Amino acid sequence: MPRLRQRLRTPLRTESFSDAVFAISATLLVLDLGVPRDHYLTRILADWPGFVAYLAAFLTIASIWLHHHTLFSRVRLIDVGLVVANLGLLLGVALLPWPTALLAASLRDGDRDDQVVAVAAYGIVSLVVAGSWAVLSGRLSHRPDLLQSTTDELWMRSNFRTVLGTTLPVLAAVPLAIVAPVGPLGLFLAVQIFFLVISARPTEPDTDRA
C-alpha cells in the first residue's frame, strides 16, 4: 500500500505542462507558412496544400487539447504509468509540425512516392498519439480508484473504443495516398471535425460534471 500511495499524485502539474506543449506545438505550425518572393497571389494560391495541412494540424492539436481537458476532468489521481503514457502523447503532439510540413511540401513539389512517405510519416505520428491515448483511457477504465466517480469508468471504456476507432482512417490513409495523394489530407481534416463533433455530444447523461 505505501508503494501504491507513493506513486499517486494529483494531475494538476501534468495538465498545465501538457497545455503548454499543446499551445507551443499549435503555434509553431505558423513557421511553415513561408513568405513568397513575388507574385504573392499566385504563389499563395499554389501553396493551398500548406494551408489545408496547417488547418488540419491546428484542428488536430485543438481537438487533442479539448479531449485531454475532458478526460483529465474525470481523473482524481495519476500514477507514474499514466504520466509516462501522457509523455508519449506529448511526444506525438510535439512531433506533429514535422509530418505536417512534410505533407504540405510533398503535395506542392514531391512526386507520388514522396507523398506516400509523407502520409505514412503523418500516420506514424498519429499512431503514437492514438496509442498513448489508448494506454491512458484503457488503464483508467480499470482503475476506478483513480477516477472522480464510478460512472467515469464507463466513460473511459467508451473513450478507449473511440480512440481505437480513429486509428482505422489513419491505417486507411496510406493505401489511399497511393491512389489519390490529396485524399489523406481530406481524411485527416474529416477525422478532426468528427472528433470535435464527438466531444460536443454528451455520452452518458448521468455522469454530468460542472
Next chain:
Amino acid sequence: MPRLRQRLRTPLRTESFSDAVFAISATLLVLDLGVPRDHYLTRILADWPGFVAYLAAFLTIASIWLHHHTLFSRVRLIDVGLVVANLGLLLGVALLPWPTALLAASLRDGDRDDQVVAVAAYGIVSLVVAGSWAVLSGRLSHRPDLLQSTTDELWMRSNFRTVLGTTLPVLAAVPLAIVAPVGPLGLFLAVQIFFLVISARPTEPDTDRA
C-alpha cells in the same frame, strides 16, 4: 437538463491555454526581424515597415489578451460551443505572425499587387479573430446562466457591438491598400490603440469587479 449540465465547465483551463497561445504568438513575431549582413544602420532603417508591422502585431495580440482577460472575468461557466469559438479565436491569433511577415515583406520588396494581397491576408486573419469574438460575446449576451452577474449580459451586448464596429476599418483596409499601401498599416496600429483605450474605459459603472 443533464445534457445541458454535462456541457458546462469552468473556464480555468481554457483561459490558461489561451494565454499560452497569445504569449507564444506574440513572442514568435521577433523571428521575422532579421539580422542584416552589413551596413546595419542603413538596412535597419530601410526595414522600418518590418518594425511597424511587428509593433502592430504585438499590440494586436496584447490587446486581444487584455480583452480576453476582461471578458472571461465575467464568465462563470462555458459550454462546448464557447470552447470551439475560442479555438477559432486562437487559430486567428496563432496565424497572425504570417500576414504580419507578409505585410512587412510586401512594403519592403513587393509591388502594389503584392501589398494589396498582404493587406487582404491580414484582413482575413483579423476577421477570423473578430468573427470568433463576435460568437463569444454574442452567445454570452443571451446566456445569463453562464455569466457571473446579470449586468454582465449588458456588457456582453456592448462588447458584441464594439467587435462588429472594429470590422469596419478591416473592411476599409483593402480598398485603402490600392490607393496608399502604407495606409492599412497605420490603420491597424490605430485600431489597436483605440482598442487599448476602450479597455481602459469603464462601460457600466455598476458592474464593477475587483
Next chain:
Amino acid sequence: MPRLRQRLRTPLRTESFSDAVFAISATLLVLDLGVPRDHYLTRILADWPGFVAYLAAFLTIASIWLHHHTLFSRVRLIDVGLVVANLGLLLGVALLPWPTALLAASLRDGDRDDQVVAVAAYGIVSLVVAGSWAVLSGRLSHRPDLLQSTTDELWMRSNFRTVLGTTLPVLAAVPLAIVAPVGPLGLFLAVQIFFLVISARPTEPDTDRA
C-alpha cells in the same frame, strides 16, 4: 469610486501571461546558436561572442523574471495603467532576442559602425524594459491601496531608484562601443550579475513575506 473599482483586478493572470512571455523569449534565444558546417571546434570557438551574448540575454530575462516575481508578490490589485506598463515590459522582453542576435553577429562579422548600431539597438530595447519597469514601481510607490502592506510602498520607492540606476550603464554602453566594441557585452553581463546579487539582498528586514 465605481470607475476606480472597475479598473482593479488581481494580478494572477497578468503574472502567468508574463511568465509565459519570459519563458518563451529566454528559450527562443537558442535558435541563434547555429550549427557549423565543418571544423566544429574552430568555428564554435570563433563564435564566442554568440555564446556570451546568449548568456547575457538569458541572464537578463532570468533576472527580469526574478524581480517581476518579487515585485508582484507585493501587489494586491492592479489597474489598467499597470497592465499596459507591464505589456510595455513584455514588448521589450519579447524583442530582446533580436538585438542579442544583432550584437553577436556584429562582433563576429561586422565593422565598428555595425557594432555601435547593435549596442545602440540592445540599449534601446533595454530602455523600453527599464522605462516600463520605472512606470510599474513608480506608480505603485504612490498607490498603497494596490499593495499588500504599507511597508511595500518603501520597497517600491527603493526599487524605482534601483531601476533608474541601471539605465546609467545602458547609456554608457553606446560611447563605450565606439572605443571598445566588446566592452558593452561585458557591461551588460556585469549589470545582470549585479541585478541578481541585488535580488538576493533583503532591502527592508521588516517587510518579510513567506
Next chain:
Amino acid sequence: MPRLRQRLRTPLRTESFSDAVFAISATLLVLDLGVPRDHYLTRILADWPGFVAYLAAFLTIASIWLHHHTLFSRVRLIDVGLVVANLGLLLGVALLPWPTALLAASLRDGDRDDQVVAVAAYGIVSLVVAGSWAVLSGRLSHRPDLLQSTTDELWMRSNFRTVLGTTLPVLAAVPLAIVAPVGPLGLFLAVQIFFLVISARPTEPDTDRA
C-alpha cells in the same frame, strides 16, 4: 531571522516558469527535423541520427520535468539560492536543443573530430543541468525547514547521490566518442530510460505522498 524569512517563498511561480521552459525547449526540438527536397524515404532514413537525437533530447527534458515535479512536491519554501540554482538548470534545458542539433549534424555529415566536439558540447550542457540539480538537492538535504516533512531530507540525500551517479556516463561519453561516435548517443538514450525507471521506483516506502 527576519533576513532569513524575507528570502523564503512558496515554489509555485518557480514551478510554473520551469514547466514553461521545459515545454518550449522540448517542442522547439522539432525545428531541427528538416523537410527533404526529394527522395523523401532515402533522405529520412539517412537522417536516422537526427531522429535518435530528437528522441534522446525529448526524453531528457521529459525526464527532467518528471523529476523536477517529484523534487518540488517535497519542497515547502524556497530561498533565492534555490531559485538561482533552478535558473542554472533552466539555462541547461533551454540550451539543450543546440548540442542536440550539433550531435545529429555531426553523425550525418561531420568527421570524427566534429563528432567528439558535438558529444563534448552535449556533455557540457548535461553537466550544467546535473550541477544545478546537485546544488538543488544537496542544499535541500541540509535544510529540513524548507521541506514538507522530515523524511524528505533522506529523499534529497538519495537524490543527490543519484544525480552524481548520472554524471559518470556523461564523463564516459567523450572518450567513447573517440572510439565509436554513435556510442554516446546510445548512452544518452540509455541514461534517460534508466532515469525514467528510477522515477517509477519508490525509494523510501515511508515517505509516501498523495
